[in-house]
Amino acid sequence: MKESIKKPVLAVGPFHPLQEEMEFFQLTVDGEIVTDIDVRISYNHRGIEKISETLQFDQVPYLVSRICGICSASHPLAYVQAVEEIAGITPPERALYVRTIINELERIHSHMLWVGLAGHFIGYDTVFMWAWKYREPVLDLLEEITGNRNNYGNVKIGGCREDVPNEIIGKMLKELDALEKKTDMLTKAVLDDPVLHARLKGVGILSYEDAVKYAVTGPTARGSGVAIDVRRDDPYAAYADLDWNVITQPEGDVFAKAVVRLLEVFESIKIIRQAAKKLPDGPIAVEVKEIPAGEAVGHTEAPRGETFHYVRSDGGNRPVRHKVRAPSFVNVPSFKASCIGEEIPDVTITLAAVDPCYSCTERLAVIDENNKIVHDYETLLKLSREKTAKMKKEML
Amino acid sequence: MSWKIWSLKKSPWVFHVNVGACNNCDIEIVNCLTPKFDIERFGMKLVGSPRHADALLVTGVGTRQAVVRLREVYRQTSKPCVVFIIGACACGTGIFHNGYHVAGPVDKVIKEVDPNAIIAYVPGCPPKPEAIISGVVKALSAI
Incomplete structure (x- = not known):
């Protein structure tokens, strides 16, 4: 404790002009060099898992789409896949393709958003304005298909709420052609810019070993050479029928993560084109009667990594337990590996490089008056073991 | 009209406070600054x-x-100021109304600090950038 008092601590947050959300970083610094980092979260904690237990199965997708505004297609899809596994429902073929299209449109707009914000963080506002201008047509498409620019709420148990009408497909492909050209220009401008090379290469390196050790997911892992992608490893929706590549970069620095995201935009465009071509005719939803007792997990590849939902049902009309693990929850601790040893100005872009989403990640710790955590790791472990033992006894 | 209000209506500078949003409203606010809407004009x-x-x-x-x-942020803001409450959550806690960690709605919290605060509401989940711009214009022409 005394040791940490001696060292100067730089506080970033909770309201920081750079980051949109509330989060609090304590950077222990030695001169300009960061020697330790502590992340305090839970400013954004809304208790979604508990609220979800008070809602009916078909209402929960609209709640979980509001976990995070940017992943508002992946979270409900993961939940719906878990419930469909419990109930043994197979959604119609067309619904799977519609889900794929919506999810890839979301990935495009999320990656463009990140590229813009990353440009803003390093003071390169031209990239910010370009990227955000180019993502607007994607939002317009999403609005035309689902009725809302964000928070689409388009998946429901047994299928989809809104179809991708055949009239829109031609327009969508035309928009994607235009987007591909613009993204190509942006990618070349970003990747060939000597200023960005000097600013981003070798900054915030997360090595392959550290990426495996911290179990990071999504573009953060793929930027460190770890080729994991739920869409390929455990295909859901229509990904198994489509042809695309998992983009990886071996370097692990911020530049590699930017390259991964920019190239993934092209892969997403490729996926949507194929899905639009193969889109089968037929209904987009099946009728769902009852959700039997049981438990299941559903996972999807959100723009930031693997989104994981666990749902348990007791045969009633509400989930009795709903657990969410968003990708940022595993990506944020990797700051310990990537930020330590960096200079303070480089830390901001390193923090932003994993595209952290704190509203997904928020957890809660209860502390007493003496700042001591009431339920620390040991007590939680003990409680969990006691409960498991109790459940095992009941089963026998 | 006092000169303070008169000067407030010209080129208002805004500070963005996220008190537990899902990022959507925040992104739409930032969207207002980008080329398609460009309120910096x-x-x-x-x-x-x-x-x-x-x-x-x-x-x-x-x-x-x-x-x-x-x-604390409201106390630090220079007065007079307008508080824009953006999104369904902020206006009335929305879908999270029965959450154990929710202390909103936001207007109640602001009024605890200053009962005479000027508050404008922009509902929507999330409100479109057009709605945000329209809300700001309406509020500024009303005061």
Whole structure:
């Protein structure tokens, strides 16, 4: 404790002009060099898992789409896949393709958003304005298909709420052609810019070993050479029928993560084109009667990594337990590996490089008056073991 | 009209406060600055400190951790200021109304600090950038 008092601590947050959300970083610094980092979260904690237990199965997708505004297609899809596994429902073929299209449109707009914000963080506002201008047509498409620019709420148990009408497909492909050209220009401008090379290469390196050790997911892992992608490893929706590549970069620095995201935009465009071509005719939803007792997990590849939902049902009309693990929850601790040893100005872009989403990640710790955590790791472990033992006894 | 209000209506500088939002409203606010909408044409600008701001853009339900900071931010904002409450969550806690960690709605928290606060509401989940711009214009022409 005394040791940490001696060292100067730089506080970033909770309201920081750079980051949109509330989060609090304590950077222990030695001169300009960061020697330790502590992340305090839970400013954004809304208790979604508990609220979800008070809602009916078909209402929960609209709640979980509001976990995070940017992943508002992946979270409900993961939940719906878990419930469909419990109930043994197979959604119609067309619904799977519609889900794929919506999810890839979301990935495009999320990656463009990140590229813009990353440009803003390093003071390169031209990239910010370009990227955000180019993502607007994607939002317009999403609005035309689902009725809302964000928070689409388009998946429901047994299928989809809104179809991708055949009239829109031609327009969508035309928009994607235009987007591909613009993204190509942006990618070349970003990747060939000597200023960005000097600013981003070798900054915030997360090595392959550290990426495996911290179990990071999504573009953060793929930027460190770890080729994991739920869409390929455990295909859901229509990904198994489509042809695309998992983009990886071996370097692990911020530049590699930017390259991964920019190239993934092209892969997403490729996926949507194929899905639009193969889109089968037929209904987009099946009728769902009852959700039997049981438990299941559903996972999807959100723009930031693997989104994981666990749902348990007791045969009633509400989930009795709903657990969410968003990708940022595993990506944020990797700051310990990537930020330590960096200079303070480089830390901001390193923090932003994993595209952290704190509203997904928020957890809660209860502390007493003496700042001591009431339920620390040991007590939680003990409680969990006691409960498991109790459940095992009941089963026998 | 006092000169303070007159000067407030010209090129309002805004500070953005997220008190437990899902990022959607925040992104739509930032969207207002980007080329398609570009409210910086009218002198509206996101600033980095509440002490520089004429208006607060508050998004989110107001979690128990956040409302303490929101009160402090409101006290620090130079007066007179307009508080724009953006999004369904901030206007009335929305879908999170029965959450155990929700201390909102935001207007209640602001009124605890200053009962005479000027508050404008922009509902929607999330409100479109057009709605945000329209809300700001309406509020500024009303005061």
